[in-house]
Amino acid sequence: MSRPKNDAFLRALLKEPTDFTPLWMMRQAGRYLPEYCATRKRAGNFLNLCKSPSMACEVTLQPLARYDLDAAILFSDILTVPDAMGLGLYFAEGEGPKFERPLREEWAINSLSAPDPYDHLGYVMDAVSEIRRALNNSVPLIGFSGSPYTLACYMIEGQGSSDFRHIKGMLYSRPDLLHKILDVTTQAVISYLNAQIDSGAQAVMIFDTWGGSLSASAYKEFSLAYMQRIVAGLKKEKDGQRIPNIVFTKNGGLWLEDIAAIGCDGVGLDWGIDIGSARRRVGDKVALQGNIDPNVLFGTPETIAAEAKKVLDSFGPGNTGHVFNLGHGISQYTPPENVTVLVETVHAHSRTLRK
Numbered sequence: 001m002s003r004p005k006n007d008a009f010l011r012a013l014l015k016e017p018t019d020f021t022p023l024w025m026m027r028q029a030g031r032y033l034p035e036y037c038a039t040r041k042r043a044g045n046f047l048n049l050c051k052s053p054s055m056a057c058e059v060t061l062q063p064l065a066r067y068d069l070d071a072a073i074l075f076s077d078i079l080t081v082p083d084a085m086g087l088g089l090y091f092a093e094g095e096g097p098k099f100e101r102p103l104r105e106e107w108a109i110n111s112l113s114a115p116d117p118y119d120h121l122g123y124v125m126d127a128v129s130e131i132r133r134a135l136n137n138s139v140p141l142i143g144f145s146g147s148p149y150t151l152a153c154y155m156i157e158g159q160g161s162s163d164f165r166h167i168k169g170m171l172y173s174r175p176d177l178l179h180k181i182l183d184v185t186t187q188a189v190i191s192y193l194n195a196q197i198d199s200g201a202q203a204v205m206i207f208d209t210w211g212g213s214l215s216a217s218a219y220k221e222f223s224l225a226y227m228q229r230i231v232a233g234l235k236k237e238k239d240g241q242r243i244p245n246i247v248f249t250k251n252g253g254l255w256l257e258d259i260a261a262i263g264c265d266g267v268g269l270d271w272g273i274d275i276g277s278a279r280r281r282v283g284d285k286v287a288l289q290g291n292i293d294p295n296v297l298f299g300t301p302e303t304i305a306a307e308a309k310k311v312l313d314s315f316g317p318g319n320t321g322h323v324f325n326l327g328h329g330i331s332q333y334t335p336p337e338n339v340t341v342l343v344e345t346v347h348a349h350s351r352t353l354r355k
């Protein structure tokens, strides 16, 4: 199997030269696109959309039809894994994700087991293969999972949280129970990501949205150590091609050196950190992905272009090692036409930096 025609995203992660800086956007398929809202309406709700391989494929391709993006990301959600573990995921309209059976009791924690990805998450594997066929080797497909700590936040809180008192209460009173949850979830994530790779994902990303809410020592023990185990357990090659991985801890900038040391190929950055100083801190150990503030997309064409150039100029000279992205998911209120300005500026300006 050969690489996609546009393989700049894979090359940048693997530190091979590229003619321009590749970019994609977290949540690039989402509610800011009217065509996404139309498909979601047809699906009935968000979870039906995730569980239908053909509709998941359709929305994955929507942003690529509009914009010159350099990678596709599987349309799904991180919470499909705890759903497959039996917690009962649902999305109450306008309220975000919830679980029918949050994980708090010792007996429930002890009976937790890692799901077979081809059985309980077969719809994700079907979506991955369908998307690969539809992409027809144009750009690479990114698979993903949540980090064990971030998944555990939703599993234990039962929904999003502003203080995480249930999971942190467990962390500081029954760390053994939390470690048990994280251990089983880590096994689940390894087999889930490897199944995505076997089904056709050409790179994988771990979203650690909530690791940054921990203290430095708790982050290392309860989030980073498990992501290190995942990275170690991932397939690194498929059909003779390297499968790069990216680790993204939101608000993890303080621990960048530690993250870069776990053996990952790329580290995702939120917009709080200057990407040039991040690069000086990690040297050429890992590629960096990021990191414009998604709210820049509420600016004018001129400010969007200027802010995009700032990120590229701050990363500095060189012809590889940077994947441009937003520092977090795109807002549902983003005017779609503003994304065109971002994409065109990143491609054009990064070419001038290589001359």
Ligand code: CP3
Pocket (backbone or CB within 6 Å): 025, 026, 027, 028, 029, 030, 031, 040, 046, 073, 074, 075, 076, 077, 078, 079, 096, 097, 144, 146, 160, 207, 209, 329
């Ligand atoms: O990037 C992509 O385009 C791929 C698809 C993707 C989604 N969720 C689709 C989605 C990915 C990679 C995710 C990851 C995800 N899901 C994370 C980690 C990344 C992050 O954003 O921090 C988390 C924490 C979740 C859990 C989750 N799913 C929440 C908190 C919500 C509600 C947030 C909101 O904006 O309403 C979701 C729902 C969700 N996942 C939507 C999309 C497009 C919006 C759902 C809708 O259409 O109603």
